[in-house]
Amino acid sequence: xxxxxxxxxxxxxxxxxxxxxxxxxxxxxxxxxxxxxxxxxxxxxxxxxxxxxxxxxxxxxxxxxxxxxxxxxxxxxxxxxxxxxxxxxxxxxxxxxxxxxxxxxxxxxxxxxxxxxxxxxxxxxxxxxxxxxxxxxxxxxxxxxxxxxxxxxxxxxxxxxxxxxxxxxxxxx
Numbered sequence: 480x481x482x483x484x485x486x487x488x489x490x491x492x493x494x495x496x497x498x499x500x501x502x503x504x505x506x507x508x509x510x511x512x513x514x515x516x517x518x519x520x521x522x523x524x525x526x527x528x529x530x531x532x533x534x535x536x537x538x539x540x541x542x543x544x545x546x547x548x549x550x551x552x553x554x555x556x557x558x559x560x561x562x563x564x565x566x567x568x569x570x571x572x573x574x575x576x577x578x579x580x581x582x583x584x585x586x587x588x589x590x591x592x593x594x595x596x597x598x599x600x601x602x603x604x605x606x607x608x609x610x611x612x613x614x615x616x617x618x619x620x621x622x623x624x625x626x627x628x629x630x631x632x633x634x635x636x637x638x639x640x641x642x643x644x645x646x647x648x649x650x651x652x
Contacts, residue, residue: 482549482621487605488612489621491549493590496617499542503592504640506538507531507565522575528643529565539563542590542642546619550586550646553621558649559585566630568599568639573632576604579624579645588621588644595635602629614641 483490493499510516515535520527533539543561551557566574566589579587589601591614600611601620604627611631612620622628624645633639 482552487603487622487626489549489553489619490615491545491619491621492615493542493545493617493619495541499538500592500617502538503542503642506536507640510535525569525572527566527574529567531565533563539642546588546590546644547646549619549621550588550644554585554646559646560649562645562647564643566641566643568630568633568641570633570636570638572639573599574630576602576627576629578627582645582647584624584645584647586621586646587624587626588619588646590619590642590644591616592642593638593640595637595639597633598635598637598639599631599633602631604628614639 481491510531511529513535515532517530518528519530543563547559547561550559550561568574594614594616598614600613603610603612603622
């Protein structure tokens with residue numbers, strides 16, 4: 480696993496994206512209006528987060544394994560819990576500035592599943608000022624949950640699909 484450090488970000492290309500993408504998109508469409516879906520964060524006229532129960536979308540497991548290994552490497556610890564949600568941005572959509580400090584999170588990340596041209600950069604707000612980070616389909620970006628971020632307007636004529644991840648300390652039993 481070759482993480483690329485670009486402060487304040489870590490980038491990781493996923494080698495089998497070409498195999499994962501059609502499977503994950505088909506699973507997303509299958510489950511999108513099903514009983515295992517919950518939406519949250521109604522902002523700017525749309526729900527920013529689409530949660531699908533992990534057991535209902537087994538196609539995500541290979542991606543979760545890659546994400547978990549990367550988070551363990553970045554954080555230097557193995558006792559992590561993982562949560563994920565889909566972010567579906569139609570043409571014209573954008574995501575409001577926010578962070579992921581709640582819930583004792585240790586690391587946040589995003590995987591770019593389907594990224595049309597002109598579909599919006601990730602905007603990050605480190606102390607030195609705003610930075611636009613172009614999305615790269617098939618790549619993960621990992622960052623501190625305290626880092627304020629947003630997504631610029633989707634200027635493409637197609638839907639943009641990413642999967643967000645949070646990692647926190649594993650629950651003790």
